[in-house]
Amino acid sequence: DAGVTQSPTHLIKTRGQQVTLRCSPKSGHDTVSWYQQALGQGPQFIFQYYEEEERQRGNFPDRFSGHQFPNYSSELNVNALLLGDSALYLCASSLEGMNIQYFGAGTRLSVL
């Protein structure tokens, strides 16, 4: 039973560029959440997708956007990258009605 998988594992971009991160949820899960974890800090909620719609959003600017596909996989897009966007981006999946979130290993984004 595959867990949550994220790609790529590492990414290096320069300021102003755009990036797309991908997530495949755990088998049977229909809800995907994204978190940003800066070095030495706890993860911060970006948004959650369910039934291909953004259901809830944290305190992140519109430069952060996402998408969920019919197979429940998801993408996180960040436009106009800033140095401060350098972080570990974690994807978590869950089953609607069950609030335990299972996390992937993350994508480490470095913005130079």
Next chain:
Amino acid sequence: AQKVTQAQTEISVVEKEDVTLDCVYETRDTTYYLFWYKQPPSGELVFLIRRNSFDEQNEISGRYSWNFQKSTSSFNFTITASQVVDSAVYFCALMGNAGNMLTFGGGTRLMVKP
């Protein structure tokens, strides 16, 4: 607003010692859930436990135990007879009744030395 505080940023123990990781939370919700996750160097957050606000029974799972006290808004985690493999960053998190987002504390880095 919800908040989780883990006052211990780093703890170092010698193998076989017992260690307690503290977690204090703030919420105005009457129904909420508390979680503990472990983050090894690989980066993946590993789910350890979930408790709801109506169940204050302490829980034990092998060497792990959790103490939930609503009166002090605390949800502490104890590892008995620690092992080197327990070395990781541990996060306490809160989920309120309004949504599905987890609010995390800043984490406690546990180092278990042989």
